[in-house]
Amino acid sequence: MRSESRTGDEAARLSTATSREAGPSDETDGERAAGPDRAPVPFDRRGVRAGFLTCVPIALGVGGYGIAFGVLATQAGLSVAEAAMMSALVLAGASQIVAVELWADPIPIAAIVATTFAINLRYSLMGAALQPWFRHLSAGRRYGSLLLMADENWALTMRDFKAGNRRGAFLLGSGIAIWIFWVGATIVGALFGGTVGDPAAYGFDFILAAVFVALAAELWEGRSTLVPWLVALGTAVLAADLLPGRWYILLGGLVAASVEVIRYDP
Amino acid sequence: MIHEGALALDPLVVAVILAMAGVTAVTKVGGLWLLSRIEVSDRLEAGLSVLPGAIVIAILGPELAAGGPAEWGAAGLVVLVMWRTENILLALCAGVGAVVLFRAIG
Numbered sequence: 001m002r003s004e005s006r007t008g009d010e011a012a013r014l015s016t017a018t019s020r021e022a023g024p025s026d027e028t029d030g031e032r033a034a035g036p037d038r039a040p041v042p043f044d045r046r047g048v049r050a051g052f053l054t055c056v057p058i059a060l061g062v063g064g065y066g067i068a069f070g071v072l073a074t075q076a077g078l079s080v081a082e083a084a085m086m087s088a089l090v091l092a093g094a095s096q097i098v099a100v101e102l103w104a105d106p107i108p109i110a111a112i113v114a115t116t117f118a119i120n121l122r123y124s125l126m127g128a129a130l131q132p133w134f135r136h137l138s139a140g141r142r143y144g145s146l147l148l149m150a151d152e153n154w155a156l157t158m159r160d161f162k163a164g165n166r167r168g169a170f171l172l173g174s175g176i177a178i179w180i181f182w183v184g185a186t187i188v189g190a191l192f193g194g195t196v197g198d199p200a201a202y203g204f205d206f207i208l209a210a211v212f213v214a215l216a217a218e219l220w221e222g223r224s225t226l227v228p229w230l231v232a233l234g235t236a237v238l239a240a241d242l243l244p245g246r247w248y249i250l251l252g253g254l255v256a257a258s259v260e261v262i263r264y265d266p
Numbered sequence: 267m268i269h270e271g272a273l274a275l276d277p278l279v280v281a282v283i284l285a286m287a288g289v290t291a292v293t294k295v296g297g298l299w300l301l302s303r304i305e306v307s308d309r310l311e312a313g314l315s316v317l318p319g320a321i322v323i324a325i326l327g328p329e330l331a332a333g334g335p336a337e338w339g340a341a342g343l344v345v346l347v348m349w350r351t352e353n354i355l356l357a358l359c360a361g362v363g364a365v366v367l368f369r370a371i372g
Binding site: 061064065067068078079080081082085086089090091092094095096098099101107109112113115116117118119120121122123124125126127128130131134142143146147149190191194202203204206207208209210211212213214215216217218219220221225228229231232233235236237240248249250251252253254256257258260261264266 | 271272273274275276278279280282283284285286287289290291292293294295296297298299300301306308309310311312313314315316317318319320321322323324325326327328329330331333337340341344345348349352353354355357358361362363365366369
C-alpha cells in the first residue's frame with residue numbers, strides 16, 4: 001500500500017521518540033502466543049494511556065501545523081471560535097488548510113466540501129487497514145476511535161498493532177493527544193494571526209505557500225510520486241487559466257489520481 | 267490579545283464547517299465499514315493514495331507560477347529545511363524570513 005510506505009517512514013522517524021515506551025508491550029506476550037486472529041483485543045484505560053503518551057511528542061509537531069492553520073484561518077476571515085470549531089470537528093490538517101486557502105466571499109461551499117472529501121478519501125484506506133484488529137471491537141468503540149484518526153496517530157497505531165500489541169484503545173488515546181494539540185495550537189495561531197496588521201509587510205502572505213511546500217516535502221515518496229505530481233502540476237496550471245474559481249485544485253488532484261489508476265502496474 | 271469578534275460564529279461558516287466535518291467523518295469511518303462489503307482493488311488504492319500530494323501540488327503550481335524569484339528561492343529553502351530538520355515551524359520561519367530578505371534585495 002502506497003500510503004503506508006510514506007507513513008512507514010514517518011513511523012521510523014518517530015521511533016526514537018517512542019522507544020522509551022517499550023515496557024508496557026511486554027504484558028501482551030501471553031496473548032500473542034494464542035495466535036493473531038483468535039486472541040482478544042482489549043479496549044481499556046491502559047491502551048488509551050499508552051496511545052496518549054506515545055503520541056505526545058508527535059502531537060507537538062502537529063501543533064506546528066496547527067499554529068500555521070490558526071494564522072491562515074483568521075487571515076481568511078474566520079473568527080478564533082470558528083477556526084477552533086473547525087479543528088475540533090473536522091480534525092484533518094491538510095484539508096482544513098486547503099479549505100481556508102479556498103475561503104472567499106461568498107464562500108465557495110461546493111468547492112470546499114468536495115475538495116475536503118477528496119483530500120480525506122485516504123482515511124478510508126487507512127481505516128480499512130485497521131480491520132484485522134478492529135473487527136474484535138464493538139461498533140461503538142471501532143467507529144468512535146476512527147473519528148479521532150489522523151495520519152500521525154494512525155501510523156503509530158499500525159506500528160503498535162504490527163509489533164504484536166493488541167491494545168484496541170491505542171488509536172483513541174493517541175487521537176486524544178492529537179486533538180488536544182491540534183485544537184490548542186489552532187487557538188494560539190488564531191489569536192496571534194488576528195494581531196497582525198499588513199500580512200505582506202512581514203512576509204506573512206507567504207506562510208500559506210510555505211505550508212504547502214512543507215506539506216509537499218513530507219508527502220514526497222520518491223520517484224513513484226514524480227509522474228502524478230507532474231500531471232497534477234500541468235493540469236492545475238492549465239485549468240487555472242481556463243476555468244473560473246479554484247476548481248483547478250480538485251481537477252489537478254483527480255486527473256493525477258486517474259492517471260495513477262490507469263498506469264498502475266501490479 | 268483577544269480582539270473584537272474572536273468568539274463570533276457566523277451561521278453560514280458554522281454550516282460549512284459542519285459539512286466539512288460530515289464528509290470527513292464519512293471518509294474516516296467509511297473505509298472500515300465498506301471493507302466488509304466490497305473489495306477495493308490495488309489499482310484504485312494506488313490512485314487514491316496520490317490524491318493528497320497531487321492536490322497540494324495543484325495548489326502550489328499556479329501560486330508559485332504567479333510569484334517571482336524571491337518566492338521560488340524561499341520555497342526552495344523551505345524544502346531544504348524540511349528535509350534537513352523535519353521541523354515545520356523552523357521551515358516556515360526560514361521561508362518567511364527568506365521571502366522578506368529576497369524581496370528587499372530584489
